Amino acid sequence: MIRIITVVFLIACGQGLRAQEPDFGGPKDTAYADALWQQMLTLKLVGDDLEEDQLYTGVQPHGFVLENLVAEATLEGRTGALVVKRNYGPSGIDMAVVERDRVAALKAVTVMFRRDASYDPGNQNWFYAKYRPDGSLDKNPKGVPLAGRVAKGVGPDGTDAGCIACHRAAPGNDFLFVTDLGDS
Numbered sequence: 001m002i003r004i005i006t007v008v009f010l011i012a013c014g015q016g017l018r019a020q021e022p023d024f025g026g027p028k029d030t031a032y033a034d035a036l037w038q039q040m041l042t043l044k045l046v047g048d049d050l051e052e053d054q055l056y057t058g059v060q061p062h063g064f065v066l067e068n069l070v071a072e073a074t075l076e077g078r079t080g081a082l083v084v085k086r087n088y089g090p091s092g093i094d095m096a097v098v099e100r101d102r103v104a105a106l107k108a109v110t111v112m113f114r115r116d117a118s119y120d121p122g123n124q125n126w127f128y129a130k131y132r133p134d135g136s137l138d139k140n141p142k143g144v145p146l147a148g149r150v151a152k153g154v155g156p157d158g159t160d161a162g163c164i165a166c167h168r169a170a171p172g173n174d175f176l177f178v179t180d181l182g183d184s
């Protein structure tokens with residue numbers, strides 16, 4: 001009897017948790033982001049042995065010297081487009097300095113990975129994550145890890161709107177400002 005009650009209780013808890021699954025920063029999101037980081041290491045998009053692309057001078061909030069790489073990643077048996085933005089600093093850093101040592105100048109890695117059609121249909125199904133150079137997730141001012149459907153709406157204070165609220169304004173309704181994925 002006790003065992004049955006325990007099972008019922010656990011199922012109820014499980015459903016309660018699922019109902020409360022947040023838009024971003026929950027355990028599923030952080031686990032997914034960790035798996036994505038491992039793929040990015042294999043693809044040399046992060047880590048000590050970096051694939052290189054064209055550096056360019058960026059705009060806020062992303063930083064001063066930037067680099068975008070487009071790839072495909074496979075997670076949980078599904079392949080999707082992956083856009084990786086490396087953010088170099090500190091502010092005002094010379095592009096030549098970054099060119100000489102990308103690993104030393106790396107400040108953050110912001111990524112968008114396209115998930116299946118049911119993930120976030122109103123927002124083109126992008127999974128967002130912001131990592132520190134060591135692969136740990138950056139957090140918002142409230143301490144929530146930046147992974148998942150990061151800030152679908154405007155934040156409580158109206159300013160800290162997060163990835164989606166800003167990327168929604170990108171031309172072409174694909175939520176990408178500068179990256180052209182072609183047909184993918």
Ligand code: HEC
Nearest residue numbers: 058059085110111112128129130162163166176177178179
């Ligand atoms: C206030 C607006 C704003 C916010 C907030 C923002 N971005 Fe961006 N993002 C941009 C702009 C503008 C670009 C293109 C210009 C550039 O490269 O800096 C861009 C480019 C990117 C790109 C390259 C793909 C592309 O062409 O758009 C990625 C990946 C990206 N952002 C990820 C993120 C993630 C992850 C977050 C949240 C942690 C985030 N961004 C928050 C404005 C924003």
